[in-house]
Protein backbone atom coordinates (compact mmCIF):
# COMPACT_ATOMS: atom_id res chain seq x y z
CA UNK A 1 0.00 0.00 0.00
CA UNK A 2 2.85 2.40 0.69
CA UNK A 3 3.98 1.79 -2.92
CA UNK A 4 0.58 2.99 -4.08
CA UNK A 5 0.76 6.05 -1.83
CA UNK A 6 4.22 6.85 -3.16
CA UNK A 7 3.08 6.46 -6.76
CA UNK A 8 0.03 8.62 -6.09
CA UNK A 9 2.16 11.27 -4.46
CA UNK A 10 4.67 11.17 -7.31
CA UNK A 11 2.04 11.45 -10.04
CA UNK A 12 0.06 14.26 -8.39
CA UNK A 13 3.24 16.30 -7.94
CA UNK A 14 4.17 15.68 -11.60
CA UNK A 15 0.69 16.81 -12.71
CA UNK A 16 0.89 20.04 -10.71
CA UNK A 17 4.46 20.65 -11.88
CA UNK A 18 3.71 20.34 -15.59
CA UNK A 19 4.16 23.80 -17.01
CA UNK A 20 2.33 23.31 -20.27
CA UNK A 21 -0.19 21.09 -22.03
CA UNK A 22 2.60 19.03 -23.66
CA UNK A 23 4.26 18.27 -20.31
CA UNK A 24 0.89 17.36 -18.84
CA UNK A 25 0.20 14.98 -21.73
CA UNK A 26 3.56 13.27 -21.05
CA UNK A 27 2.54 12.76 -17.40
CA UNK A 28 -0.85 11.40 -18.53
CA UNK A 29 0.79 8.86 -20.88
CA UNK A 30 3.26 7.87 -18.14
CA UNK A 31 0.33 7.17 -15.74
CA UNK A 32 -2.70 6.22 -17.79
CA UNK A 33 -1.34 5.37 -21.27
CA UNK A 34 -1.29 1.78 -22.55
CA UNK A 35 1.99 1.10 -20.82
CA UNK A 36 1.31 3.59 -18.05
CA UNK A 37 2.10 2.81 -14.48
CA UNK A 38 -1.49 3.02 -13.25
CA UNK A 39 -2.66 1.03 -16.29
CA UNK A 40 -0.15 -1.71 -15.43
CA UNK A 41 -1.46 -1.85 -11.88
CA UNK A 42 -5.03 -2.15 -13.15
CA UNK A 43 -3.96 -5.03 -15.34
CA UNK A 44 -2.58 -6.91 -12.30
CA UNK A 45 -6.13 -7.12 -10.92
CA UNK A 46 -6.97 -9.74 -13.59
CA UNK A 47 -4.41 -12.18 -12.20
CA UNK A 48 -5.47 -11.88 -8.55
CA UNK A 49 -7.65 -14.12 -6.48
CA UNK A 50 -11.03 -12.65 -5.59
CA UNK A 51 -9.82 -11.94 -2.06
CA UNK A 52 -6.69 -10.13 -3.23
CA UNK A 53 -8.78 -8.19 -5.74
CA UNK A 54 -11.22 -7.18 -3.03
CA UNK A 55 -8.38 -5.99 -0.86
CA UNK A 56 -6.38 -4.08 -3.48
CA UNK A 57 -8.97 -3.20 -6.18
CA UNK A 58 -10.58 -0.14 -4.51
CA UNK A 59 -7.18 1.46 -3.77
CA UNK A 60 -5.97 1.02 -7.36
CA UNK A 61 -9.27 2.37 -8.79
CA UNK A 62 -9.11 5.28 -6.35
CA UNK A 63 -5.60 6.00 -7.56
CA UNK A 64 -6.74 6.05 -11.17
CA UNK A 65 -9.61 8.39 -10.33
CA UNK A 66 -7.41 10.74 -8.33
CA UNK A 67 -4.85 10.97 -11.14
CA UNK A 68 -7.52 11.36 -13.86
CA UNK A 69 -9.21 14.12 -11.86
CA UNK A 70 -5.95 15.94 -11.17
CA UNK A 71 -4.99 15.83 -14.87
CA UNK A 72 -8.42 17.18 -15.94
CA UNK A 73 -8.31 20.10 -13.56
CA UNK A 74 -4.68 20.91 -14.42
CA UNK A 75 -5.59 20.79 -18.10
CA UNK A 76 -8.47 23.22 -17.63
CA UNK A 77 -6.16 25.53 -15.69
CA UNK A 78 -3.44 25.45 -18.38
CA UNK A 79 -5.96 26.02 -21.19
CA UNK A 80 -7.43 29.02 -19.39
CA UNK A 81 -3.95 30.46 -18.84
CA UNK A 82 -3.07 29.94 -22.52
CA UNK A 83 -6.28 31.72 -23.58
CA UNK A 84 -5.59 34.65 -21.29
CA UNK A 85 -2.04 34.94 -22.59
CA UNK A 86 -3.35 34.96 -26.17
CA UNK A 87 -5.98 37.61 -25.38
CA UNK A 88 -3.37 39.77 -23.68
CA UNK A 89 -0.98 39.54 -26.63
CA UNK A 90 -3.67 40.20 -29.25
CA UNK A 91 -5.42 43.04 -27.46
CA UNK A 92 -6.38 46.09 -29.57
CA UNK A 93 -5.49 49.33 -27.85
CA UNK A 94 -8.57 51.45 -28.48
CA UNK A 95 -6.90 54.48 -26.97
CA UNK A 96 -4.23 54.65 -29.70
CA UNK A 97 -4.77 57.59 -32.08
CA UNK A 98 -6.24 56.26 -35.36
CA UNK A 99 -4.22 56.83 -38.49
CA UNK A 100 -6.71 58.39 -40.91
CA UNK A 101 -5.26 58.43 -44.41
CA UNK A 102 -5.73 62.02 -45.55
CA UNK A 103 -5.48 61.28 -49.23
CA UNK A 104 -7.10 64.48 -50.45
CA UNK A 105 -8.72 67.74 -49.48
CA UNK A 106 -12.14 69.28 -50.01
CA UNK A 107 -12.10 71.87 -52.80
CA UNK A 108 -13.01 75.39 -51.60
CA UNK A 109 -16.02 75.41 -53.95
CA UNK A 110 -17.39 72.23 -52.34
CA UNK A 111 -16.58 73.64 -48.93
CA UNK A 112 -18.50 76.86 -49.63
CA UNK A 113 -21.44 74.88 -51.06
CA UNK A 114 -21.55 72.89 -47.80
CA UNK A 115 -21.40 76.11 -45.81
CA UNK A 116 -24.28 77.59 -47.85
CA UNK A 117 -26.42 74.47 -47.36
CA UNK A 118 -25.71 74.62 -43.63
CA UNK A 119 -26.51 78.32 -43.23
CA UNK A 120 -29.69 78.21 -45.33
CA UNK A 121 -30.91 74.97 -43.74
CA UNK A 122 -30.91 76.90 -40.49
CA UNK A 123 -33.18 79.49 -42.14
CA UNK A 124 -35.56 76.76 -43.37
CA UNK A 125 -34.31 76.47 -46.97
CA UNK A 126 -34.07 73.13 -48.79
CA UNK A 127 -31.45 72.41 -51.47
CA UNK A 128 -32.81 72.07 -55.03
CA UNK A 129 -31.07 71.22 -58.29
CA UNK A 130 -31.63 71.24 -62.03
CA UNK A 131 -29.90 70.11 -65.23
CA UNK A 132 -26.85 71.86 -66.65
CA UNK A 133 -28.10 71.19 -70.19
CA UNK A 134 -31.16 73.42 -70.23
CA UNK A 135 -34.00 74.25 -72.55
CA UNK A 136 -34.18 77.74 -73.96
CA UNK A 137 -37.54 78.13 -72.24
CA UNK A 138 -36.32 77.30 -68.71
CA UNK A 139 -33.09 79.31 -69.05
CA UNK A 140 -34.62 82.36 -70.76
CA UNK A 141 -38.26 82.34 -71.86
CA UNK A 142 -39.94 81.48 -68.56
CA UNK A 143 -37.63 84.01 -66.90
CA UNK A 144 -39.12 86.79 -69.02
CA UNK A 145 -36.21 86.89 -71.47
CA UNK A 146 -37.84 86.36 -74.90
CA UNK A 147 -35.64 85.60 -77.89
CA UNK A 148 -35.54 89.16 -79.14
CA UNK A 149 -34.88 90.62 -75.70
CA UNK A 150 -31.66 92.64 -75.44
CA UNK A 151 -31.00 91.03 -72.04
CA UNK A 152 -29.90 87.88 -73.86
CA UNK A 153 -26.79 89.79 -74.78
CA UNK A 154 -25.97 89.97 -71.02
CA UNK A 155 -25.21 86.26 -71.13
CA UNK A 156 -22.55 84.90 -73.46
CA UNK A 157 -24.44 81.71 -74.01
CA UNK A 158 -23.00 78.37 -75.12
CA UNK A 159 -25.59 76.91 -77.50
CA UNK A 160 -25.58 73.16 -78.10
CA UNK A 161 -24.62 72.06 -81.62
CA UNK A 162 -27.62 71.84 -83.92
CA UNK A 163 -29.88 73.59 -81.41
CA UNK A 164 -30.72 76.55 -83.69
CA UNK A 165 -34.35 77.29 -84.50
CA UNK A 166 -36.94 75.12 -82.79
CA UNK A 167 -39.95 76.11 -80.73
CA UNK A 168 -39.00 78.67 -78.06
CA UNK A 169 -41.66 77.16 -75.81
CA UNK A 170 -40.24 73.64 -76.07
CA UNK A 171 -39.83 72.48 -72.46
CA UNK A 172 -38.11 69.19 -73.31
CA UNK A 173 -35.20 69.70 -75.72
CA UNK A 174 -31.96 71.01 -74.18
CA UNK A 175 -30.49 73.80 -76.27
CA UNK A 176 -28.03 75.63 -74.00
CA UNK A 177 -25.54 75.13 -71.18
CA UNK A 178 -27.40 76.99 -68.45
CA UNK A 179 -26.02 80.51 -68.10
CA UNK A 180 -27.27 80.89 -64.52
CA UNK A 181 -28.98 78.86 -61.80
CA UNK A 182 -32.23 80.84 -62.25
CA UNK A 183 -33.88 78.06 -64.34
CA UNK A 184 -34.00 76.07 -61.08
CA UNK A 185 -36.49 78.72 -59.88
CA UNK A 186 -38.76 77.70 -62.77
CA UNK A 187 -38.32 73.96 -62.27
CA UNK A 188 -39.00 74.28 -58.54
CA UNK A 189 -42.17 76.36 -58.97
CA UNK A 190 -43.44 73.86 -61.56
CA UNK A 191 -42.64 70.89 -59.34
CA UNK A 192 -43.84 71.94 -55.91
CA UNK A 193 -46.59 74.04 -54.38
CA UNK A 194 -45.71 77.17 -52.43
CA UNK A 195 -44.65 78.10 -49.84
CA UNK A 196 -41.20 77.53 -51.34
CA UNK A 197 -37.83 78.16 -49.73
CA UNK A 198 -34.90 76.75 -51.67
CA UNK A 199 -31.31 77.37 -52.58
CA UNK A 200 -29.85 75.82 -55.73
CA UNK A 201 -26.06 75.65 -55.90
CA UNK A 202 -24.44 74.36 -59.07
CA UNK A 203 -22.37 74.78 -62.22
CA UNK A 204 -23.13 77.48 -64.78
CA UNK A 205 -21.53 78.36 -68.12
CA UNK A 206 -20.72 81.48 -70.12
CA UNK A 207 -18.29 82.08 -72.93
CA UNK A 208 -15.98 84.28 -70.91
CA UNK A 209 -12.40 83.93 -69.67
CA UNK A 210 -10.03 86.13 -67.67
CA UNK A 211 -8.66 86.34 -64.08
CA UNK A 212 -12.15 86.68 -62.62
CA UNK A 213 -14.21 84.78 -65.24
CA UNK A 214 -14.02 81.14 -66.31
CA UNK A 215 -16.25 79.45 -68.93
CA UNK A 216 -17.58 77.20 -66.17
CA UNK A 217 -18.29 78.75 -62.81
CA UNK A 218 -20.62 78.23 -59.85
CA UNK A 219 -23.69 80.05 -58.67
CA UNK A 220 -26.16 79.63 -55.90
CA UNK A 221 -29.76 80.62 -56.52
CA UNK A 222 -32.16 81.49 -53.72
CA UNK A 223 -35.93 81.50 -54.07
CA UNK A 224 -38.73 82.22 -51.64
CA UNK A 225 -42.38 82.11 -52.75
CA UNK A 226 -45.09 82.69 -50.17
CA UNK A 227 -47.85 85.14 -49.25
CA UNK A 228 -46.97 88.68 -48.18
CA UNK A 229 -43.26 88.48 -48.96
CA UNK A 230 -41.55 91.90 -49.19
CA UNK A 231 -38.21 93.42 -50.03
CA UNK A 232 -37.65 93.60 -46.27
CA UNK A 233 -37.60 89.78 -46.10
CA UNK A 234 -35.04 89.74 -48.91
CA UNK A 235 -32.76 92.22 -47.19
CA UNK A 236 -32.95 90.47 -43.81
CA UNK A 237 -32.27 87.07 -45.38
CA UNK A 238 -29.22 88.32 -47.29
CA UNK A 239 -27.88 90.15 -44.25
CA UNK A 240 -28.30 87.09 -42.03
CA UNK A 241 -26.71 84.86 -44.65
CA UNK A 242 -23.69 87.11 -45.25
CA UNK A 243 -23.06 87.62 -41.53
CA UNK A 244 -23.09 83.86 -40.96
CA UNK A 245 -21.00 83.18 -44.05
CA UNK A 246 -18.26 85.73 -43.33
CA UNK A 247 -18.59 85.05 -39.58
CA UNK A 248 -18.72 88.78 -38.77
CA UNK A 249 -21.40 90.99 -37.24
CA UNK A 250 -20.15 94.17 -38.87
CA UNK A 251 -21.35 93.22 -42.37
CA UNK A 252 -22.97 96.22 -44.12
CA UNK A 253 -25.13 95.82 -47.22
CA UNK A 254 -26.03 98.29 -49.92
CA UNK A 255 -28.92 97.51 -52.25
CA UNK A 256 -28.38 99.28 -55.57
CA UNK A 257 -31.32 99.55 -58.01
CA UNK A 258 -30.59 97.37 -61.02
CA UNK A 259 -32.26 95.46 -63.80
CA UNK A 260 -32.97 91.77 -64.29
CA UNK A 261 -35.84 90.68 -66.56
CA UNK A 262 -37.04 88.13 -63.97
CA UNK A 263 -37.22 90.40 -60.93
CA UNK A 264 -39.06 93.67 -60.31
CA UNK A 265 -37.80 95.66 -58.59
CA UNK A 266 -34.24 94.39 -58.92
CA UNK A 267 -31.25 95.18 -56.78
CA UNK A 268 -27.56 94.53 -57.00
CA UNK A 269 -26.19 93.87 -53.54
CA UNK A 270 -22.86 95.31 -52.47
CA UNK A 271 -21.06 94.39 -49.28
CA UNK A 272 -18.82 96.88 -47.50
CA UNK A 273 -15.11 96.25 -46.92
CA UNK A 274 -12.27 97.80 -45.00
CA UNK A 275 -8.63 97.92 -45.98
CA UNK A 276 -6.26 96.02 -43.72
CA UNK A 277 -2.60 96.24 -44.75
CA UNK A 278 -3.68 97.06 -48.26
CA UNK A 279 -5.96 94.01 -48.44
CA UNK A 280 -9.73 94.20 -48.77
CA UNK A 281 -11.42 92.57 -45.80
CA UNK A 282 -15.21 92.08 -45.77
CA UNK A 283 -16.85 94.03 -42.90
CA UNK A 284 -17.45 97.72 -42.20
CA UNK A 285 -17.50 99.97 -45.24
CA UNK A 286 -14.54 102.31 -44.72
CA UNK A 287 -12.72 100.86 -47.71
CA UNK A 288 -15.56 100.79 -50.20
CA UNK A 289 -18.15 98.42 -51.66
CA UNK A 290 -17.96 95.14 -53.52
CA UNK A 291 -20.73 93.68 -55.59
CA UNK A 292 -21.59 90.17 -54.38
CA UNK A 293 -24.97 89.24 -55.83
CA UNK A 294 -28.06 90.08 -57.88
CA UNK A 295 -31.55 89.95 -56.42
CA UNK A 296 -35.09 91.23 -56.51
CA UNK A 297 -38.77 90.47 -56.12
CA UNK A 298 -39.78 87.65 -58.46
CA UNK A 299 -41.46 89.19 -61.54
CA UNK A 300 -45.23 88.51 -61.73
CA UNK A 301 -44.72 87.22 -65.29
CA UNK A 302 -42.30 84.54 -63.99
CA UNK A 303 -44.76 83.47 -61.30
CA UNK A 304 -47.52 83.29 -63.93
CA UNK A 305 -45.31 81.32 -66.36
CA UNK A 306 -45.07 78.65 -63.66
CA UNK A 307 -48.85 78.43 -63.35
CA UNK A 308 -49.19 80.38 -60.10
CA UNK A 309 -51.39 83.41 -59.51
CA UNK A 310 -49.08 86.42 -58.91
CA UNK A 311 -51.87 88.15 -56.99
CA UNK A 312 -51.79 85.35 -54.47
CA UNK A 313 -48.08 84.48 -54.38
CA UNK A 314 -45.04 86.71 -54.25
CA UNK A 315 -41.44 86.20 -53.37
CA UNK A 316 -37.84 87.13 -53.80
CA UNK A 317 -34.89 85.58 -55.58
CA UNK A 318 -31.17 86.09 -55.58
CA UNK A 319 -28.20 84.72 -57.48
CA UNK A 320 -24.65 84.73 -56.21
CA UNK A 321 -21.29 83.57 -57.54
CA UNK A 322 -19.97 80.80 -55.31
CA UNK A 323 -16.38 81.03 -56.58
CA UNK A 324 -16.40 84.74 -55.81
CA UNK A 325 -17.68 84.07 -52.29
CA UNK A 326 -14.85 81.58 -51.78
CA UNK A 327 -12.25 84.05 -53.10
CA UNK A 328 -13.50 86.80 -50.78
CA UNK A 329 -13.65 84.58 -47.71
CA UNK A 330 -10.47 82.57 -48.18
CA UNK A 331 -8.30 85.11 -49.98
CA UNK A 332 -7.55 83.65 -53.42
CA UNK A 333 -7.09 86.23 -56.15
CA UNK A 334 -7.11 84.25 -59.41
CA UNK A 335 -10.27 82.35 -60.26
CA UNK A 336 -8.54 80.25 -62.94
CA UNK A 337 -6.50 78.43 -60.28
CA UNK A 338 -9.78 76.99 -58.94
CA UNK A 339 -10.06 74.74 -61.96
CA UNK A 340 -6.43 73.97 -62.81
CA UNK A 341 -6.34 70.94 -60.50
CA UNK A 342 -2.87 71.88 -59.22
CA UNK A 343 -2.22 69.63 -56.22
CA UNK A 344 -0.12 72.32 -54.46
CA UNK A 345 -3.01 74.80 -54.68
CA UNK A 346 -5.44 72.19 -53.38
CA UNK A 347 -3.15 71.30 -50.48
CA UNK A 348 -2.87 74.97 -49.58
CA UNK A 349 -6.51 76.04 -49.98
CA UNK A 350 -8.32 72.69 -49.52
CA UNK A 351 -10.19 71.65 -46.40
CA UNK A 352 -9.85 68.52 -44.28
CA UNK A 353 -12.38 65.97 -45.46
CA UNK A 354 -13.66 65.18 -41.98
CA UNK A 355 -14.08 68.84 -41.09
CA UNK A 356 -17.75 69.30 -42.00
CA UNK A 357 -19.00 72.87 -41.66
CA UNK A 358 -21.61 73.48 -38.98
CA UNK A 359 -23.22 76.73 -37.94
CA UNK A 360 -22.55 76.18 -34.24
CA UNK A 361 -18.89 75.39 -34.83
CA UNK A 362 -18.37 78.35 -37.19
CA UNK A 363 -19.10 77.29 -40.77
CA UNK A 364 -15.57 77.78 -42.01
CA UNK A 365 -13.88 75.97 -39.13
Ligand code: PHE
Pocket residue numbers: 179180181182260263294295296317318319320
Ligand atom coordinates in the same frame (compact mmCIF):
# COMPACT_ATOMS: atom_id res chain seq x y z
N1 PHE B 1 -29.40 85.08 -62.62
C1 PHE B 1 -28.77 86.36 -62.37
C2 PHE B 1 -27.37 86.32 -62.95
O1 PHE B 1 -26.86 85.28 -63.25
C3 PHE B 1 -28.68 86.64 -60.88
C4 PHE B 1 -30.02 86.82 -60.24
C5 PHE B 1 -30.69 85.74 -59.69
C6 PHE B 1 -30.61 88.08 -60.15
C7 PHE B 1 -31.92 85.92 -59.11
C8 PHE B 1 -31.82 88.26 -59.56
C9 PHE B 1 -32.46 87.17 -59.02
O2 PHE B 1 -26.76 87.36 -63.14
